[in-house]
Amino acid sequence: MFGPEGILIALIVLTMALALFLFVRPPATAGAGERIVAFIALFILPALCLGGGFSAHIEHSKETKSCTSCHAMQPYGRSLYVDDPNYIPAAHFQNHRIPPETACYQCHADYTFYGTLKDKFAGLERVYIQYVSGPPKHIKFKGRYSNGQCLRCHAGARDFEENPVHQAIRSELASSQMSCISSGCHDTVHNVTALDHLKFWRPAQ
DSSP states (O other), rough: OOOHHHHHHHHHHHHHHHHHHHHHOGGGGGSSSHHHHHHIIIIIIHHHHHHHHHHHHHHHHTHHHTTSSSSGGHHHHGGGGGTTTTHHHHHHHTTTSSOOGGGGHSSSSSSGGGGGGHHHHHHHHHHHHIIOOOOOSOOOOOOOOTTTHHHHHHTOHHHHHHHHHHTHHHHHHHHTTTTSSSSSSOOOOOGGGGGGOBBOOOOOO
């Protein structure tokens, strides 16, 4: 059975074969039926390949290994192995509170290419920075981290709902008026500037 990527590859090969055939044998488009085939081969199939390729790349970009393949993101990937339960991303990643294969996407899925149209343009800006001007030495998150990314998993969970601190500020958390990662709460996130002085967890092979 072909998977989605296998189907896409087969479609690309078919498109190229038909386009090459039409290029080598222009008389093959003499009849009305042949022109329809030519239109499909030269316009419809390439559009399907483009759409399928874009979709496949978006799915691939959700993988943790895709995010951490960028040099600028490697310290953030390394921070997932910090041996300290106070490091929120590390604790979630190591204890499989989120799928480790898509750890970055699980917590950052509401902006850049995964967010609104405005966010997608911001994502394109980041692509430009990565490949043209070069990433900054210190990456700073623009805007405010939405509590919705936390609450979509934690809301309804017993240990969250029965926590008296959470109960006292439940409405502020739901509206993001107070951030989950604000000072005094879960405020140790990636903290990549301190990595050289920390102990790391090594998963069993």
